[in-house]
Amino acid sequence: MRTSLHPALTITASLIFAILVAPLFIILGASVSDTSYLTFPPQGITLRWFTNIFEISAFRTTAITSLQIALLGTALALLIGIPAAYALNRFRIRLPSWLANVFVLPILVPEIVLGFSLLKSVTISLGLPVFIVLLLGHALLVLPYAVRVVGASLASFDFSIEEAAISLGCPPLKTFFTVVLPNISAGVIAAFILAFITSMNDVSVSLFLTGPGISTLPIQILAHMEQFFDPTIASVSVLLMILTVGVMAIVEATLGLTFLTK
Amino acid sequence: MVKRLTPWILAGPASLLVLLLLILPVGATLLATFADAKGWAAPYLAFFNSGFRRTVLWRTVEISLITTVISVILGFIAAYVVAQMPGRLKSIMIIAAVFPLLTGVVVRSFAWLILLGKNGILNSALLSLGLITEPISMLYTEGAVIAAMVYLFVPLMILTLSGVLEGIPKDVLEAASSLGAAPFAVFRQVILPLAMPGLIVGAVLVFTGSFTSYATPQLLGGERQMMMGTLLYQRAMVTFDWTGASTVAAIMVVVTIAIVLVMTRLARRLNPMAA
């Protein structure tokens, strides 16, 4: 949709974005400061807090684990979440109305309690491997974005278009991929971004689900911060921003989703 | 037969994941709070008997609601403008909106110290302009906590809504304006109803997110602005009192569900068309 914008709206939105971005300059400044503590404006310029991350082996290995968990967990959440979102909107009358709210539960239950319960009931009682439970736990944690954010996009989708395609002989699954999905791609991308970031940043659930030999990047950063108060944490934030841009570019290229640019 | 089951087959795997990994395990944890030796309600009575804890609960509700309202309004305006932008610019704006979510809570609160602290940028500016004679303390107040949370949740709102506003067909709006509807009427009668599902989802995500938040209120509010998440954390991770922690969690879950249901009802009454 594109209509002319009222100047007041444009100004307000610019202000909002200015405020969103302003602290990022402070963090960027702090991340290159040649001091052993966080400071702004930076004193001297160095990249050693960035190279530091790559030199510490625990950061490297946990970054890989975190990436795997975030990508697989998000993919799993979308894989089961999108059909659920579709069913909730397409067959609204045939599914109970409370079902949609069930998918909010993973972010409604305090994360510490969720992690604690998962460790107690799933990892220990069922004896499942740490990595699997960590992955499932993250998929669960980001499921609300997959179901509800995609669902919000589907709510404004006109299902009569889909019915027309099917009545013209297009198979339902093909119709979904060629007619429905392109129309909700912005919602899918938004859900992907939110889910990926939530998983990458998660501490509280991971605290309990990591185990011997398996840890995640945010937990490793917390560990580092117990003893070191240097700008490494700022440079990690900056690197995560760069990484996210990269991941979004890859998603755009491989899945061919028109990245918010319709 | 198959057709009747289709909705359940589609929603099944996701429902099963929530049932097996959340409802059952967390349910077991929360049920354990009723096994108290002093009677099933004892931990809850103990909670509500403390004026301090009631204050914390009330403050948490208040801060979360205010955060939600502000985030919804600001997020809607920003997302609306983003939706009107040409392709490249739109991508850049979305990425800019996501970036705050990628900053760790400690660095983020460091940035707030630099901006709003005693010797921060804002205080220095006000001092040099002669508007104040002594630095004002802007941190460790309810306002500071709300500001920091809004900062964190507006991006979530923008992303949720951008997917929804994107889906509103251009011709609907054009038809409305060409029929002579005033801009506000177009907003009230066309855009708002169509955006309502997104607003509800966004508001629910923001509210639940702020209700359970823990690190941000602790860093920017300190003990003066303690929220439920901190109480829970102290019980669970410091005194290892999981019954106490689960009691706090159960209260949080019940209150959040109640408020989310009320919010959804209200939104539906405002707009019967929306989900």
Add this chain to the structure above:
Amino acid sequence: MSEKTRLRASALAFGVALAAATSSMAEAKTLTISWWGYNGDKLNANIIEPFKKICGCDIVFETGNNADRLNKLKLRGGKGVDVIYLTDSYSQIGIAEGLFQKVDAAKLTNLADLYDLAKDPQGGYGPAYTIGRVGIVYDSAKVNPPISSWNDLWRADLTSAISLPGITTTAGPMVVLQSAKHAGADAFTDTDKAFEAIEALKPNVAKNYNTGSELVNLISTGEARIAIAQDFTLASMKAAVPTMTWAALSDGDIATLNTVNIPKGSENVDLAHQFINFILSKDVQQLEAEQGVDAPVSTKVVLTPEQAKLWTYGPDMIGKLNRLDYQKLNDAKTDWIDRWNEVFSR
């Protein structure tokens, strides 16, 4: 290959891999160590690699904060980990919860070289491998006259100047103890008096901190100019504010010990003893101290004044430290947290 055979083939491959993994496990034992996870590369070079050569075993880590790891150990019923590093207040919780086994001192030959307070700090359980202290730091350029006693915190010229450790941190309960002393009362029997003293201290508090990073940020941005802190935070604060000074307190600093314990469910008890003995050896202690990782508890370690500057080091300094009764402290903690919350929320 049909779907079914492919499935069967991959199941077979998986089975073989699993069998291979279990058989190799039977040959080489795996020691699982639970610890914080910072300074991993130095730990690896100084301790893990040399120890692997001695024991011919594999070593796996579980990382996280004190509370996370102890919580997980408790949930697993004391199983899954062979050696756990904790600060003394948390190892005392582990002992109270019955999660650890007593150590066999006869197997720890290096105990003889340790300072007395490190040998057996918690009644037959694990020894301490490093030592630190909690005291007061202040900006000597802005705080005049200098801080020389815990009582100085209540001085009238320090309004909104102090950052106290939150009650849930290692040093938090020490604030309650010192406040009781200030009021001339016993913190455990006369808790009301202690918290009245904390109430009186409140106007001097700018913001309490919950992590070392938060403390350093509060000092570096000038939000606070005095703090009750652990010694390892001093270097960073000094880097930001060069006039930050460790106060020479007439009534003494408080010792903090990091301990190593063997959980009840350890499956490699002998190996765990061997490992603990190894990290207490003079060579490892010397190496760790020289590289700035951990302060030594071995009396045999010799450091230059420059190296020692960082640490709680030497019989004189260590002899002057106050020790705490963590058992009593942990029992009182729940009540103290509630009272603390109420005082500071007002």
